[in-house]
Amino acid sequence: MKRFQRIGDPARLPSSLRGSVVAIGNFDGVHRGHQSVLQPALEIAAEKDIPALVLTFEPHPQTFFRPNVPLFRLTPASMKARLLAELGFDAVIEQPFTRDLASHSPDAFVEEVLVDGLGVSHAVTGYDFHYGKDRKGNPETLAVSGERHGFKVTMAEAYGDEGGEVISSTRIRALLGEGRVAEAAGLLGYRFTVEAEVTGGKKLGRTLGYPTANMALPVETGLLHGIYAVRLRRADGSLHDGVASFGRRPTVDVDGVPLLETFVFDFSDDLYGETCSVSIFGLLRKEEKFDGLDALVAQMKRDEEEARVLLSGVRPLSELDRALAFQD
Template sequence: MAIEVIRGWRDLTPAKQGAAVAIGAFDGVHRGHQAVIAAARDAARALDAPLAVVSFDPHPRRWFQPDAAPFRLMTPEQMARALEPLGVDRLYLLPFDADMAAMSDEDFARNVLAAGLGTKHAAVGFDFTFGKGRTGSPESLRRYGVDLGFTVSTVDRLDDLHGLKLSSSAVREALQAGDMNRAAAILGRPFAIEGEVVHGDKRGRTIGIPTANIPLADYMRPAYGIYATRSRLPDGRIIDGVANLGIRPMFETEQPMLEVWLFDFDADLYGQTLETDLIARLRGEMKFDDLDALKAQIDADAVAARAVLVG
């Protein structure tokens, strides 16, 4: 059964309340996040309650830093899909607005978690903060829970056996370095960009290399360059490819784009939503003398991408 996405916490019916919840931004749903969700899952089983995740949309950082550079690791739709295989029944996407930003930690526990969501148990990470001024902590949440009728568990920091820090900031650092293997090791899956295919300048078609062009929107910008990719089409097919991510120096774009050449594929994808895994960064962006040189390099990139994807 598909995960139920509930956008809000006010005026919920009893049928949509009463879960054991994991609380956090959960941007990326990486392996550290998954440990918090596992703690909530254990509580849900013990309490015979639904398992839910409580997150926020927009991300709190976007509210407090509206001019910050793009930083998101996933869309809410990707988050919901990543939570499904973890056994999550519900995703509460709470609007992070002026009311939420102004709430004290006690008001959040009392009004949102207890009265709004009817929380039975809350699982949080060791560094969880909440409430105006980030005054709330796992310890204060536990105290509020005693009064408000829910229990609390705290998950200690979890690091990979090989020393990887399992955090969203560590994912961003790996992406900025173009280290897709490290990013995937932290996430537990490849980093993926999802978006609607838009019209480009169609220059690729003139050299026999049509691309599906996807704006990066609020995704953080991985290292610009050429990537071996796998794209999921709306009909479920998965197509290997090679992509340019960036501003394309030879024909510079105003905004960075993901431009994916899907191998052995020829169909109109305009207006459709694609999700593309960035499997490996092959090289940085380059500027070429002419179209022939560009096409020769793209052909070489395609060979390199196929070799990576087969391996």
């Protein structure tokens, strides 16, 4: 894979990346609908033999405008960057979304960010892209600006699933909130994947014969609390099947904060302090409170057996899915 760069300020863009093809959008989830915008950018860049970049915004504009309304981000910045790198982009520009930027007119946004900052040669957007103060800019106004400033614009049409329904991050969030992770994966084009540092816990799982790698996910994570068949990827790239609990552990904890606790099959290494990713393949059951530890352990054994069977038959959904959750 080519060297991928994460850039937080367009003013610091290396000269070698100026004049690139730039896909513009929030791209939370980098799902199949987003890929219908991203893929043309890659194809145009390959045809012109120039770099392909993604311009996105941090924090997510919805969080900026509604800071008191939690937003379940499917792909926080680090995960989004990882997916974009796997797709073949050269860099992502994580444009700071500030009050000043939000107040820019559409023309000012184009001139300051796209022209002066990036020296864009070709911009690619989705049909629903808006920019500038009061969202007055759209793909049509961008095309007019492109003619004035000397860059081309391509607009991707809405992308639907096999039933003709438009694929959106909102739909995927709703599916994950119901534990329908296989359906969500069909829209994403890959298994929903989270990433975090493995932290120490109370080590109760170890005493029960099920030691777990514990990961604190963002508090906004809207995945249904339940037990899942998963694959964990270590920092060294190795993959390990397992079963994970996401939730508050009602049998053993009172008012516990949500954690993702992964029991990795046939594994004894220490993962503390390591940043790992977990790809979620299937919901086994919802979280529930058991009448004592014996009943909990008996169910955990059944969960392990079911997860092993489920994971033994999985196949990659795409090259992106293969890169995240399958051996090279």
